[in-house]
Amino acid sequence: MKKHNIVIAGSGFAGVWAAAAAARAVALAGQEGRVCITVVSPAPRMVIRPRLYEAVIDNMEPDVLPLFNALGVRHMAGRVVEIRAEARQVVVEADGSRLTLDYDRFVLAAGSQLFTPPVPGLAEYALNVDQIEGARALAAHLQALASRPDSAARNTVVVAGGGLTGIETAAEMPDRLRGVLGAGAAVRVVVVERAGGIGPDLGAAPRPMIEAALAECGVEIVPNAAVSAVDEGGVTLSTGLRIDAATVVWTAGARAHPLGAQVPGRRDEVGRVFVDAFLQAEGAADILVTGDMAHALTDGLGNAALMSCQHALSLGRVAGYNAAAGLLGLPLHPYSQPKYVTCLDLGPWGALYTEGWDRQVCLTGEEGKALKREINTRWIYPPAPDREAVFAVANPDFVIVP
Ligand SMILES: Cc1cc2nc3c(=O)[nH]c(=O)nc-3n(C[C@H](O)[C@H](O)[C@H](O)COP(=O)(O)OP(=O)(O)OC[C@H]3O[C@@H](n4cnc5c(N)ncnc54)[C@H](O)[C@@H]3O)c2cc1C
Incomplete structure (x- = not known):
C-alpha cells in the first residue's frame, strides 16, 4: 500500500x-x-x-x-x-x-x-526583537552600554514603531536600562509612531489607558513621525527632529x-x-x-x-x-x-486585556499582568511529550483563549 x-x-x-x-x-x-x-x-x-x-x-x-x-x-x-x-x-x-x-x-x-525598509542606516545600526538572534544581540548591546561614558545618548533608547511589539518593548525598556546603568541613571525611552497615536491597529478604545501606562513607565511617545535615518549616534525623524540615542529598536511591521x-x-x-x-x-x-x-x-x-x-x-x-x-x-x-482577545504587556504598570475586534477593555494592571504571565509562560509553550495528553488538545476545534 x-x-x-x-x-x-x-x-x-x-x-x-x-x-x-x-x-x-x-x-x-x-x-x-x-x-x-x-x-x-x-x-x-x-x-x-x-x-x-x-x-x-x-x-x-x-x-x-x-x-x-x-x-x-x-x-x-x-x-x-x-x-x-x-x-x-x-x-x-x-x-x-x-x-x-x-x-x-x-x-x-x-x-x-521583521520588515526592514530601505531607511538609511537601519540595517547597520538598528536592533530588533523579532527572532532569538535579534533579542540576544539587543541584550548584549544593552549590557555593553554600562562600559560607555555617561551621556544622554547612552541613556536613551528609541523604539521605532508603536504597534503591539513596539509598545511592549518600550514599556520594559526603562527598567532594563536602569538594570544595566544603575537605579539612579537618567534614562530616556521614546516611541516613534508614524500614525497620529500609539497602537494604531488597536483602535481608539484602549489608547488612553496605553498612553497613561506608558507615561507611568516613563516612556515618551512621538506620534506623526517616521524614522527617516539611523546612525551610530541616534535617529533623524521625518519631521526633522533629531534624537541622540545609542540604542534604536526597530519594530515597525x-x-x-x-x-x-x-x-x-x-x-x-x-x-x-x-x-x-x-x-x-x-x-x-x-x-x-x-x-x-x-x-x-x-x-x-x-x-x-x-x-x-x-x-x-x-x-x-x-x-x-x-x-x-x-x-x-x-x-x-x-x-x-x-x-479575538489581546493581552498587551505594559511593563511595571501591568497588562491590558481586551476582548473583541473593537478591543473592549476587560482587565488592567496587575490582573491583566497575571493573565499575561499565564499566557506567556504556560499556554503558548509546547506541551509535554505525552502522546495521549497532546492528542486530547490537538483537535482542530481546540482554541486557547481565556
Ligand atoms: C516581540 C514579539 C511579540 C509578540 N507578541 C505577541 C503577543 O503578545 N501575542 C500574540 O498572539 N502574538 C505575538 N507575536 C506574534 C507571534 O509571535 C507570531 O504570530 C507567531 O510566532 C507566528 O507563529 P508561526 O508558527 O506562524 O511562525 P513562527 O513562530 O515565526 O515560526 C516559524 C517557523 O518556521 C521556521 N522556518 C523559517 N524559515 C523556514 C524555512 N525556509 N524552512 C523551514 N522552516 C522555516 C522557523 O525556524 C520557525 O520554526 C509577537 C511577535 C514578536 C516578534
Missing part, C-alpha cells in the same frame, strides 16, 4: 500544532503505518517570539524533539528553499547541500519576518516568509497567501498555508486572522488536521475562530 507524505515547513506555533493535529488524525483513522509526517526547520525548537522583548531571554526556544518523537513525527534539520507545486516537491537546504522531498500534502508554516511567493495564487499586502476555509492555498489544494503565512478568515463577518500566536495555534491545528484528513478520506474541518 502506498505510503503518504505530509511535509511541514516550520516548527513554530503553527508548525508544531500542525504536526500534532496531523498525527492525531492519522491515529484516529487507524492509519499510523500509512502516513509519514516530516517537519523541516533549522532546529527542532519552538522560538517563543512573543517574549523576545523581555529582559531575560532564557527558555525562549524549547526543544520539541521529545514531543515529535512521542508523536511519531520525523524532524529534518534544514530550510525549505523551493516549492515545486506542480511536481509536489520541496527542496530542502541543509549543511550546504540540497535534497528534494516528495509530498502528498505540504503545510507551509514558515512564519513571518512584519512580512510573511518569502516562501509564500512560490505558492500558486494570490497574496495580501504583507505577503500572506490567501487560503480557503480549509486553509488550502487558492491555487494549490494540496498546499495548506498556516500561521503568520496565511490570509484566513476567522468568522463570517470578514475578520481575517492576524499575525499572532493566538491565531497561529489554531490555524496550525486546522491545517495539520486537514492535511491528514484530505489524504485519508475524512471530511475536512473549516477554520473558525470568532473570539
Whole structure:
C-alpha cells in the first residue's frame, strides 16, 4: 500500500500544532503505518517570539524533539528553499547541500519576518526583537552600554514603531536600562509612531489607558513621525527632529516568509497567501498555508486572522488536521475562530486585556499582568511529550483563549 507524505515547513506555533493535529488524525483513522509526517526547520525548537522583548531571554526556544518523537513525527534539520507545486516537491537546504522531498500534502508554516525598509542606516545600526538572534544581540548591546561614558545618548533608547511589539518593548525598556546603568541613571525611552497615536491597529478604545501606562513607565511617545535615518549616534525623524540615542529598536511591521511567493495564487499586502476555509492555498489544494503565512478568515463577518500566536495555534491545528484528513478520506474541518482577545504587556504598570475586534477593555494592571504571565509562560509553550495528553488538545476545534 502506498505510503503518504505530509511535509511541514516550520516548527513554530503553527508548525508544531500542525504536526500534532496531523498525527492525531492519522491515529484516529487507524492509519499510523500509512502516513509519514516530516517537519523541516533549522532546529527542532519552538522560538517563543512573543517574549523576545523581555529582559531575560532564557527558555525562549524549547526543544520539541521529545514531543515529535512521542508523536511519531520525523524532524529534518534544514530550510525549505523551493516549492515545486506542480511536481509536489520541496527542496530542502541543509549543511550546504540540497535534497528534494516528495509530498502528498505540504503545510507551509514558515512564519513571518521583521520588515526592514530601505531607511538609511537601519540595517547597520538598528536592533530588533523579532527572532532569538535579534533579542540576544539587543541584550548584549544593552549590557555593553554600562562600559560607555555617561551621556544622554547612552541613556536613551528609541523604539521605532508603536504597534503591539513596539509598545511592549518600550514599556520594559526603562527598567532594563536602569538594570544595566544603575537605579539612579537618567534614562530616556521614546516611541516613534508614524500614525497620529500609539497602537494604531488597536483602535481608539484602549489608547488612553496605553498612553497613561506608558507615561507611568516613563516612556515618551512621538506620534506623526517616521524614522527617516539611523546612525551610530541616534535617529533623524521625518519631521526633522533629531534624537541622540545609542540604542534604536526597530519594530515597525512584519512580512510573511518569502516562501509564500512560490505558492500558486494570490497574496495580501504583507505577503500572506490567501487560503480557503480549509486553509488550502487558492491555487494549490494540496498546499495548506498556516500561521503568520496565511490570509484566513476567522468568522463570517470578514475578520481575517492576524499575525499572532493566538491565531497561529489554531490555524496550525486546522491545517495539520486537514492535511491528514484530505489524504485519508475524512471530511475536512473549516477554520473558525470568532473570539479575538489581546493581552498587551505594559511593563511595571501591568497588562491590558481586551476582548473583541473593537478591543473592549476587560482587565488592567496587575490582573491583566497575571493573565499575561499565564499566557506567556504556560499556554503558548509546547506541551509535554505525552502522546495521549497532546492528542486530547490537538483537535482542530481546540482554541486557547481565556
Ligand atoms: C516581540 C514579539 C511579540 C509578540 N507578541 C505577541 C503577543 O503578545 N501575542 C500574540 O498572539 N502574538 C505575538 N507575536 C506574534 C507571534 O509571535 C507570531 O504570530 C507567531 O510566532 C507566528 O507563529 P508561526 O508558527 O506562524 O511562525 P513562527 O513562530 O515565526 O515560526 C516559524 C517557523 O518556521 C521556521 N522556518 C523559517 N524559515 C523556514 C524555512 N525556509 N524552512 C523551514 N522552516 C522555516 C522557523 O525556524 C520557525 O520554526 C509577537 C511577535 C514578536 C516578534
